[in-house]
Amino acid sequence: MNNIYKPHLAVIKEVIEESFDTKTFRLKFKDDKTHNLFTFKPGQFAEYSAFGDGESTFCISSSPTRKDFIECSFKVYGKVTQSLNRLNKGDTIGIRGPYGNSFPLDDLKGKNILFIAGGIGIAPVRCTIEYVLDNRDQYKNIIIIYGARSTGDLIYKDEVKEWIDRKDVKTIITVDPGGESPSWKGEVGFVPTVLEKTAPASENTAAILCGPPVMIKFTIPVLTGLGFKDDDIYTTLENRMKCGLGKCGRCNIGNVYVCKDGPVFTYAQIKCLPQEY
Ligand SMILES: Cc1cc2nc3c(=O)[nH]c(=O)nc-3n(C[C@H](O)[C@H](O)[C@H](O)COP(=O)(O)OP(=O)(O)OC[C@H]3O[C@@H](n4cnc5c(N)ncnc54)[C@H](O)[C@@H]3O)c2cc1C
Ligand code: FES
Known part of the structure; x- marks a missing residue:
């Protein structure tokens, strides 16, 4: 049986120093077939692993229309992002995803x-x-x-x-x-x-x-x-996440799972979320 938490291996092809605390990784899956089959929509996110230190949630910051690489950009924050920050071109990370919904760009055509x-x-x-x-x-x-x-x-x-x-x-x-x-x-x-x-x-x-x-x-x-x-x-919405796919209950607001039902919401939907949020 497939392990849904098992990440795909991806090689860092380039590290872009965006600012004093933010980097972009330009990534390519090690397996060409995985790279060619990987599709996503704007707004979706993935779980990125620094081996031995854990996973962090970042959106996919490159566009699906540009297929040579996928990119993520992260601000150095806690344990995992500090660990990712120590990696260099040629190093390998793990990626699970894509997860979540996306901006409804088909519906926005003509606007x-x-x-x-x-x-x-x-x-x-x-x-x-x-x-x-x-x-x-x-x-x-x-x-x-x-x-x-x-x-x-x-x-x-x-x-x-x-x-x-x-x-x-x-x-x-x-x-x-x-x-x-x-x-x-x-x-x-x-x-x-x-x-x-x-x-x-x-x-x-x-x-x-x-x-x-x-x-x-x-x-x-x-x-x-x-x-x-x-x-x-x-x-x-960027609630703290763990599984990313609606299993662990870490990210929910009432009965809404931010990882599965979001992360993209309209303001009309956000207004209906429980007051605690
Ligand atoms: C859908 C989604 C997309 C995101 N996209 C990006 C992105 O593109 N780039 C980026 O830099 N960041 C993004 N984030 C935020 C990012 O996931 C966290 O800042 C990151 O996981 C921190 O990682 P860390 O392991 O270094 O920090 P940790 O060591 O895990 O945490 C450090 C501290 O920050 C707190 N913390 C961590 N994550 C969150 C969170 N999401 N909400 C509130 N508190 C938190 C922890 O509780 C802890 O106190 C996104 C989050 C979500 C949910
Ligand atoms: S992160 Fe596990 S249910 Fe949303």
């Missing part, structure tokens, strides 16, 4: 999409942006708002430059007040303030919003004030 990301929340958003850009003719106006604490915290600098250079995407990058370097040419301000100033049209528009809870908390009222309906606001 405008507003992407809002803060901190490491840019990882699932980057995957989704690249998917949409690789299918650009199927979506209308694209606006990207990405905020970080400081210029030193910004990640995906090459990708961000490409988004800024594109004429068919409006990209706004902001850092928190006090976080700007002397040469900074982007916005200065918290994400909700910058969103309010940008005032994107809500008609026929879906908002995809990922970031720290405090950012989500203050951004949703701005979206609502701009006329976005609860059903048109998509975000991800």
